[in-house]
Structures are given as C-alpha cells and as structure tokens.
Amino acid sequence: MNKKKTNQTKEIGERYYSGELKFPFQFEDFNCREPTEMPRRFFPNVKKLDYRSAIKADVSKLRVSAWQDMPRCWYIDAWFDCGKCGKEYCWTAKVQQVWFERFHIMSEAFPKLCPECRRKKRKLTLALAKFSEASKNALLRSTDLETKKQALAILEEIEKLSETDLTRRLQEKREILTRQIERMTSFEN
Numbered sequence: 001m002n003k004k005k006t007n008q009t010k011e012i013g014e015r016y017y018s019g020e021l022k023f024p025f026q027f028e029d030f031n032c033r034e035p036t037e038m039p040r041r042f043f044p045n046v047k048k049l050d051y052r053s054a055i056k057a058d059v060s061k062l063r064v065s066a067w068q069d070m071p072r073c074w075y076i077d078a079w080f081d082c083g084k085c086g087k088e089y090c091w092t093a094k095v096q097q098v099w100f101e102r103f104h105i106m107s108e109a110f111p112k113l114c115p116e117c118r119r120k121k122r123k124l125t126l127a128l129a130k131f132s133e134a135s136k137n138a139l140l141r142s143t144d145l146e147t148k149k150q151a152l153a154i155l156e157e158i159e160k161l162s163e164t165d166l167t168r169r170l171q172e173k174r175e176i177l178t179r180q181i182e183r184m185t186s187f188e189n
C-alpha cells in the first residue's frame with residue numbers, strides 16, 4: 001500500500017488522538033487535493049458527478065465523525081434518482097456547501113430524496129407535530145368550533161402530504177371531529 005492510501009484509511013479520531021490532527025481541521029490535513037479524489041461513499045448511488053462544478057470545502061466548519069477517514073473536502077454537482085418519486089435531481093455543490101457549512105449537517109450525509117419530496121416530508125413532519133400539539137389542548141372535548149375546524153384542516157393536509165391513508169388513530173380522530181363539527185354547525189343554524 002502506498003503512503004497516500006495508508007493515510008486515507010486512517011480514521012480521523014485516531015489521527016486526532018495521536019496528535020497528528022488538530023482542531024479546527026484544515027483542508028491540507030487530508031489527502032484529497034483534487035475533486036476527483038473524493039471517495040465515492042460521499043455520493044452513494046450517484047448517477048453523474050460534474051467535477052467542473054467543484055467547490056473547495058472550508059473543512060474547519062464541518063462536523064466529522066471520528067470513524068471517517070476524511071471530511072467532505074469538495075462539493076460537487078451530483079445527480080441522483082429520488083428514493084421516493086424516482087425523479088432525477090441534482091444535489092448541487094452550492095446546496096452541499098449550505099448543508100455542511102451553514103447547517104452543520106454531518107459531512108458524510110447525503111440526500112435520499114429529491115428537493116420536492118424532502119419539502120413534502122418536512123411539511124408532513126410539521127403538520128403531524130402541529131396536530132399532536134392541537135390534540136394536547138383537549139381538542140375533542142373543546143367546545144370551540146374554530147379549533148376543531150383548524151385541526152381537521154391539519155389532518156387533511158397530513159393525508160395529502162403522506163400520500164397514503166391516515167393511521168387508524170388519526171382516522172378515528174377525524175371521524176369524531178367531523179361528527180362534532182357537523183353537530184355544532186347544525187346547532188348553530
């Protein structure tokens with residue numbers, strides 16, 4: 001094994017504890033001078049990489065697991081198929097830079113879904129949290145029609161975003177809410 005290979009298989013934690021690496025890590029600490037040297041594991045299942053788009057990472061800003069041999073030293077436009085809708089999408093070098101340097105996502109992470117499916121998933125998580133918060137406020141026992149209507153709207157959004165039937169628990173809540181709203185509005189009229 002040549003020297004370069006030996007260095008690349010050394011884990012960051014080991015190099016750090018031996019004193020070879022110091023915080024904050026620098027680009028030069030790692031054997032990845034060219035974008036083409038980026039190990040493929042940073043882009044699993046990638047269909048195409050456009051090396052002309054490569055942006056050098058500010059390694060000092062990255063979060064790195066101790067068991068990695070290097071952080072993500074380069075950001076490169078990468079094309080994948082979405083794991084959900086199957087559509088091809090580009091994870092751009094610029095977006096990667098934001099993920100890892102601004103949001104400090106672990107530098108070995110990579111997307112499994114296209115931006116649209118990721119947006120939907122985020123919205124769904126938010127809607128579920130919103131409904132669970134609404135439920136805490138004794139939603140089904142409440143006498144406020146507006147609160148119930150809002151909760152029902154959230155449930156409808158959840159169903160739309162998840163593109164599948166609601167769980168049984170949520171279906172039951174929806175049925176109860178619908179009945180209650182019907183009763184309350186018929187009483188009002």
Ligand SMILES: [Zn+2]
Nearest residue numbers: 082085114117
């Ligand atoms: Zn998708």
